[in-house]
Amino acid sequence: MKLQELETACSKSGLKMTGPRKTILKVLVEAEDHPSVDEIYARVKAVDPSVSMATVYRTVNTLDELNLVTKHEFKEGFARFETNTDHHHHMIDVDSGDVIEFTNVELEALKEKIAEELGYELIDHNLELYGRKIKD
Amino acid sequence: MKLQELETACSKSGLKMTGPRKTILKVLVEAEDHPSVDEIYARVKAVDPSVSMATVYRTVNTLDELNLVTKHEFKEGFARFETNTDHHHHMIDVDSGDVIEFTNVELEALKEKIAEELGYELIDHNLELYGRKIKD
């Protein structure tokens, strides 16, 4: 999702496009990783030092509720965020902390099948793999 | 895993079988749900009111490190625990908070395949489905 699109989506949802908000959106769109609030805050500060941590928290939570960003809670004790792209899952490198994205068609089908068998309508789901790189 | 087995496993690992520890183990073994620390604490208190929250935290963490219990971090802001049984996954009912366990052979195979393709040795993983019950 491009910055322009994101801003439009926010406006449509009734959000005011304020300075802090624009900066945060820009940081999120440009992020190629899965930054934590601390990391987002640092990147935002580099552009506009007046923005507060509270605003970063409020903004990412609002965006999450609007489904414009996705909040991830890996087993680290804090949340990470990314702008919504295609649906994918994560392999977390337990040594380096690297997060590798992957998609898998079979998995998407399988998860629907499992939910159906349990009598549930699927709203959200996530598969996290924790692994160690095989040396070659 | 039975209480007896768990206690033996703890002793083998060099843990002393103290009063608080025994009570916590008993509560964990008898739990048929996935209790949070608060819930474990309440159940332990009902048996022995002198046990502290700190001890519950220390104990479940120790047991988790020994792989005698599994710590789950669903998207709720706190951890849940259960004694180790066969490997399974969870469907979380977003309306009631109920946690339904399920196993799936295809999934186990698929996750290994994915890890291999990414060049990783799988250490841990979890699939969480969040859904809403289909009325019938």
Next chain:
DNA sequence: GTAGCTGCAAACTCTTTGCAACTCT
């Protein structure tokens, strides 16, 4: 003009930890 947004600081929740006393083995 006004509803919504912001910064600040305080508060909150969950969890961890330092320490002196205590207890299994």
Next chain:
DNA sequence: AGAGTTGCAAAGAGTTTGCAGCTAC
């Protein structure tokens, strides 16, 4: 005896919130 364990209270991390002032629309 001695290492491990405990309760207590304080501290820690991450996150949320009340409020008065500010800003986009």
